[in-house]
Amino acid sequence: MKMRASWALVFGAGLALGKAWQDPVPAPTPPTPAAVPTPAAQEPAAAKAENEGKPAVGAPKASPFVGVYRLSARHSEGDKVLDPGSGHLVVTARHLVLAAAAPGPKVGSLLLRTSVRTWSPSREHKGRMVTRVVAGWLTDDEGNLVVEPAGTEELRTFELVRGGIRIAQDHRNWLEFERIE
Numbered sequence: 001m002k003m004r005a006s007w008a009l010v011f012g013a014g015l016a017l018g019k020a021w022q023d024p025v026p027a028p029t030p031p032t033p034a035a036v037p038t039p040a041a042q043e044p045a046a047a048k049a050e051n052e053g054k055p056a057v058g059a060p061k062a063s064p065f066v067g068v069y070r071l072s073a074r075h076s077e078g079d080k081v082l083d084p085g086s087g088h089l090v091v092t093a094r095h096l097v098l099a100a101a102a103p104g105p106k107v108g109s110l111l112l113r114t115s116v117r118t119w120s121p122s123r124e125h126k127g128r129m130v131t132r133v134v135a136g137w138l139t140d141d142e143g144n145l146v147v148e149p150a151g152t153e154e155l156r157t158f159e160l161v162r163g164g165i166r167i168a169q170d171h172r173n174w175l176e177f178e179r180i181e
Helices: 002-022 045-051
Strands: 067-076 086-091 095-103 110-121 128-139 145-148 153-161 164-170 173-179
Touching: 067 164, 086 164, 086 173
Parallel strands: none
Antiparallel strands: 067 086, 067 173, 086 095, 095 110, 110 128, 128 145, 128 153, 153 164, 164 173
């Protein structure tokens, strides 16, 4: 019996040493599985659908003007211009970017306007916006290129109209854009 126990002990030690002798580098430990949130931590599907598209709690309210627009009409001195030209307007929460071109007053001339501005509601004039030039270029009635000085402030009226936006310089001159995004 002693002999069997000794042989069993030797046999077991040999197996252990043999495995270590054959594979001196220990096997890497398998990666731990990624943490899975508990069902209690997940937002219920009904609440998730209800909150979809809404700003996060504490986030500033998005302006209804934010979007991407295509030039659809231009009014000059109170009259609708037959060929408004083409252009786009992108309004973010803080900036607006305008790129527009239209036929000029002289045959063969072009009116161009490219502008990046910041915008914010006016504190003194309800319903109007203060825009500040970040960078801007335009052509005047003679076709000369005019660089808008950075920091120049202008007061404009922004109005939501028929699926778009109207930006007026005054009551006789404005641009209308249709929302495309």
